[in-house]
Amino acid sequence: xxxxxxxxxxxxxxxxxxxxxxxxxxxxxxxxxxxxxxxxxxxxxxxxxxxxxxxxxxxxxxxxxxxxxxxxxxxxxxxxxxxxxxxxxxxxxxxxxxxxxxxxxxxxxxxxxxxxxxxxxxxxxxxxxxxxxxxxxxxxxxxxxxxxxxxxxxxxxxxxxxxxxxxxxxxxxxxxxxxxxxxxxxxxxxxxxxxxxxxxxxxxxxxxxxxxxxxxxxxxxxxxxxxxxxxxxxxxxxxxxxxxxxxxxxxxxxxxxxxxxxxxxxxxxxxx
Amino acid sequence: xxxxxxxxxxxxxxxxxxxxxxxxxxxxxxxxxxxxxxxxxxxxxxxxxxxxxxxxxxxxxxxxxxxxxxxxxxxxxxxxxxxxxxxxxxxxxxxxxxxxxxxxxxxxxxxxxxxxxxxxxxxxxxxxxxxxxxxxxxxxxxxxxxxxxxxxxxxxxxxxxxxxxxxxxxxxxxxxxxxxxxxxxxxxxxxxxxxxxxxxxxxxxxxxxxxxxxxxxxxxxxxxxxxxxxxxxxxxxxxxxxxxxxxxxxxxxxxxxxxxxxxxxxxxxxxxxxxxxxxxxxxxxxxxxxxxxxxxxxxxxxxxxxxxxxxxxxxxxxxxxxxxxxxxxxxxxxxxxxxxxxxxxxxxxxxxxxxxxxxxxxxxxxxxxxxxxxxxxxxxxxxxxxxxxxxxxxxxx
Numbered sequence: 001x002x003x004x005x006x007x008x009x010x011x012x013x014x015x016x017x018x019x020x021x022x023x024x025x026x027x028x029x030x031x032x033x034x035x036x037x038x039x040x041x042x043x044x045x046x047x048x049x050x051x052x053x054x055x056x057x058x059x060x061x062x063x064x065x066x067x068x069x070x071x072x073x074x075x076x077x078x079x080x081x082x083x084x085x086x087x088x089x090x091x092x093x094x095x096x097x098x099x100x101x102x103x104x105x106x107x108x109x110x111x112x113x114x115x116x117x118x119x120x121x122x123x124x125x126x127x128x129x130x131x132x133x134x135x136x137x138x139x140x141x142x143x144x145x146x147x148x149x150x151x152x153x154x155x156x157x158x159x160x161x162x163x164x165x166x167x168x169x170x171x172x173x174x175x176x177x178x179x180x181x182x183x184x185x186x187x188x189x190x191x192x193x194x195x196x197x198x199x200x201x202x203x204x205x206x207x208x209x210x211x212x213x214x215x216x217x218x219x220x221x222x223x224x225x226x227x228x229x230x231x232x233x234x235x236x237x238x239x240x241x242x243x244x245x246x247x248x249x250x251x252x253x254x255x256x257x258x259x260x261x262x263x264x265x266x267x268x269x270x271x272x
Numbered sequence: 273x274x275x276x277x278x279x280x281x282x283x284x285x286x287x288x289x290x291x292x293x294x295x296x297x298x299x300x301x302x303x304x305x306x307x308x309x310x311x312x313x314x315x316x317x318x319x320x321x322x323x324x325x326x327x328x329x330x331x332x333x334x335x336x337x338x339x340x341x342x343x344x345x346x347x348x349x350x351x352x353x354x355x356x357x358x359x360x361x362x363x364x365x366x367x368x369x370x371x372x373x374x375x376x377x378x379x380x381x382x383x384x385x386x387x388x389x390x391x392x393x394x395x396x397x398x399x400x401x402x403x404x405x406x407x408x409x410x411x412x413x414x415x416x417x418x419x420x421x422x423x424x425x426x427x428x429x430x431x432x433x434x435x436x437x438x439x440x441x442x443x444x445x446x447x448x449x450x451x452x453x454x455x456x457x458x459x460x461x462x463x464x465x466x467x468x469x470x471x472x473x474x475x476x477x478x479x480x481x482x483x484x485x486x487x488x489x490x491x492x493x494x495x496x497x498x499x500x501x502x503x504x505x506x507x508x509x510x511x512x513x514x515x516x517x518x519x520x521x522x523x524x525x526x527x528x529x530x531x532x533x534x535x536x537x538x539x540x541x542x543x544x545x546x547x548x549x550x551x552x553x554x555x556x557x558x559x560x561x562x563x564x565x566x567x568x569x570x571x572x573x574x575x576x577x578x579x580x581x582x583x584x585x586x587x588x589x590x591x592x593x594x595x596x597x598x599x600x601x602x603x604x605x606x607x608x609x610x611x612x613x614x615x616x617x618x619x620x621x622x623x624x625x626x627x628x629x630x631x632x633x634x635x636x637x638x639x640x641x642x643x644x645x646x647x648x649x650x651x652x653x654x655x656x657x658x659x660x661x662x663x664x665x666x667x668x669x
Contacts, residue, residue: 056568056569057442057443057554059446060292062450079566104552104554104561105566107551107558107567108552108563108564109566130291130292132293134296135289152293153292155293156294157297162296162297177292177293180457181454
């Protein structure tokens with residue numbers, strides 16, 4: 001059986017499109033908001049949703065996502081409340097859902113129980129920013145048994161050896177971190193990203209999605225021209241933060257996501 | 273007990289390398305370079321040179337006669353790391369990593385600091401080696417340790433306040449890791465304790481192990497035998513690992529680490545990881561961690577900024593599981609009383625961190641025989657804490 005992530009990338013490829021992967025922090029400002037956001041961002045053009053799990057010490061994240069995590073923790077969010085929300089979501093949308101979760105949250109939950117319950121709720125894959133494949137063995141068995149895909153990351157600093165090592169183990173897609181830095185930093189050079197994406201393609205057929213530093217429709221279009229997927233995180237979280245007190249918050253954010261996807265579509269005549 | 277860590281950086285189930293992929297190549301490079309210099313005569317003699325002529329090693333092992341008499345039990349020796357240049361053991365590691373940074377041709381170094389001792393040591397080494405230096409420090413700690421902040425600036429370093437989370441050591445480490453992730457090509461991160469991802473806990477232990485090697489030689493010279501008891505305070509645990517390491521195979525030498533009990537373990541306001549925590553992953557390593565049921569890291573409290581941290585070095589978790597070392601805690605009040613005692617009885621003001629080790633000594637020395645030998649690691653001097661102590665007593669200086 002092919003996974004939902006694999007099917008999504010295959011269908012997009014057939015249509016000559018690239019995946020827009022939209023990040024939202026679960027529970028920012030509330031889980032009801034997150035639920036509505038996931039549904040409407042999917043309708044607005046997001047192909048995959050990356051759902052952040054708030055952690056007290058997010059070492060890979062910049063200030064925008066750190067603050068979102070603090071808001072989410074204040075609203076009482078944890079895996080125990082996120083997974084029931086995912087179950088509710090599954091009655092409304094079948095968009096692929098990937099959890100971005102720091103390892104200690106999984107460790108505290110119990111890796112086996114976590115994989116089982118996350119898959120049961122309707123999660124398709126996991127991105128664990130502080131768990132390179134070198135440390136993933138305790139999770140591989142339970143994730144495979146539950147049908148969860150493990151997405152690993154590559155970075156501009158990755159050596160040829162690590163590129164091969166990581167690319168072979170990443171499932172669903174490879175998360176290429178576009179820059180040496182944390183989430184929300186500024187994208188430096190599309191040419192550099194392109195060069196590195198090409199190097200990754202030489203060692204794998206798994207789709208490559210690019211994240212960190214993609215902030216505007218223009219960035220999204222540029223990255224869509226060279227990768228299989230575009231991950232937008234901090235820029236969306238910023239929109240949520242700016243409009244969080246307003247009743248039309250979800251509409252604003254959906255509008256932004258639509259503008260990202262439209263720019264990606266317009267940039268698409270280049271085929272691989 | 274075999275030699276730890278293994279190739280994956282594991283001390284039993286603890287340790288490892290839980291970091292973003294961006295850092296992995298740098299950690300692998302650092303490990304490679306460290307393994308190389310460990311047996312490199314040129315590096316080792318350079319390190320020995322600076323430790324002797326710059327740091328002032330060997331530090332003395334001082335028989336605390338009046339304290340011994342006052343407590344009426346075991347014979348108490350103080351390992352005087354407070355006499356190191358910059359006033360604490362931290363410089364042993366900073367010199368080692370500073371030399372390493374030079375070898376790796378990294379022109380910039382960064383560090384986190386809690387009490388400011390590691391920050392001052394790193395700023396000092398940066399000045400001496402001509403490296404650019406930035407120190408991250410929680411804003412709460414900057415207030416508690418204003419003097420050390422000023423010292424770092426006098427030494428030419430940039431001190432950057434971290435205004436996130438508890439605004440203490442944990443948040444400073446996260447921010448330093450973010451900086452390292454961003455500037456990895458030009459920057460070496462001089463982590464200050466036996467924490468973080470492999471190879472840091474091993475490398476820092478090795479750089480600090482000179483404390484125990486000297487102690488062993490000195491006690492043999494003074495008493496003709498090994499000590500019965502070793503006591504050291506444990507934040508991340510580098511001074512304790514430094515003292516313990518040379519005695520690990522000597523089963524008759526009892527080793528005790530003293531954590532920060534803060535306002536009391538039952539109050540929840542403390543940093544006693546073994547009393548109140550369970551294994552988890554924080555900032556690159558698996559170890560005992562103060563955390564809630566859902567894996568969020570708890571806020572900690574200690575009068576001592578250097579012990580005010582939610583996790584303990586992974587090798588300590590391993591030593592405890594193996595039953596090789598024991599861990600206990602003392603409260604803020606007990607540490608303050610120990611500070612006063614050592615100042616009055618011996619004319620030595622300990623750092624508030626080290627005062628925790630003295631406080632435990634006050635409890636156990638009287639229960640021991642007069643023929644028994646007890647070594648306390650006096651990891652740092654208390655000058656940096658004088659302002660804070662005055663403030664706590666309502667005195668304006």
